[in-house]
Amino acid sequence: MQTVNIHEAKTHLSRLVDRAAKGESFIIAKAGKPMVKVTPIEEAPQKAIQRIGFMEGEFTVPDDFDTMFQEEIEAMFYGDEENDAQASR
Numbered sequence: 001m002q003t004v005n006i007h008e009a010k011t012h013l014s015r016l017v018d019r020a021a022k023g024e025s026f027i028i029a030k031a032g033k034p035m036v037k038v039t040p041i042e043e044a045p046q047k048a049i050q051r052i053g054f055m056e057g058e059f060t061v062p063d064d065f066d067t068m069f070q071e072e073i074e075a076m077f078y079g080d081e082e083n084d085a086q087a088s089r
Contacts, residue, residue: 002026003034 002024009016009028016026016038025039062068 001037003029005032006030006035 004012004016004026006028020026020038020040023040025037027034028036028038
């Protein structure tokens, strides 16, 4: 592990931080005496998001899914002939 004096750390802080972020720890010393250890922050592993298939087996899709309630919907849009005939009486 590399040891750098405080003056060098101040002069090359950006470079040292970049190296630490890549996983290389180092020690900052003052007058040859180790003062602090700089290490990268370890991020918590992120759980992979699975969206496709997450409800597999939880429900079934009816065979007539594409035409479900077709007659009722057409009646709402185009009018119901039986109800129209009764309404006109």
